Amino acid sequence: MASDLEFHLGYWLRFVSNHVSHAFSLKLQARDVTVAEWVVLRDLFDGDGVAPSLLADRLGMTRGAISKLADRLIAKELIERTAAMEDRRQQTLSLTAAGRKLVPALSALADRNDAEFFGHLKPAERAALEKMLRDIVRRHDLKTIPTE
DSSP states (O other): OOOOGGGOHHHHHHHHHHHHHHHHHHHHHTTTOOHHHHHHHHHHHHSOSBOHHHHHHHHTOOHHHHHHHHHHHHHTTSEEEEEOSSOTTOEEEEEOHHHHHHHHHHHHHHHHHHHHHHTTSOHHHHHHHHHHHHHHHHHTTOOOOOOO
């Protein structure tokens, strides 16, 4: 005998996660930004002038993935790459003025998406759900930030 899909908590987590992520992705697409690009933009918002290798480490991405994302965001004129004067091989990534202006608008989309899916929860329910999810992350030492 095999257990039903609905028997597994992982099924329900994935079910909800896919719908939350898809709805957010559609909101971002309307602003010509992907979820992975949003994650990079949001990280740079708090600390401009970040080395791509440090950004990769913080976000749990490969350096190649960061390089590709940076190229796309540079083409969109949302970030810029600057080489250090003393060693041109050392580079930093930072938001452009357009990128700095866009991040709060995208953050508002994330807030709205959260409210659409979780706004019906009472504050104590939301806090309990977050506590349980953070506990799972901690217990399994999960590090990679979801970007898909």
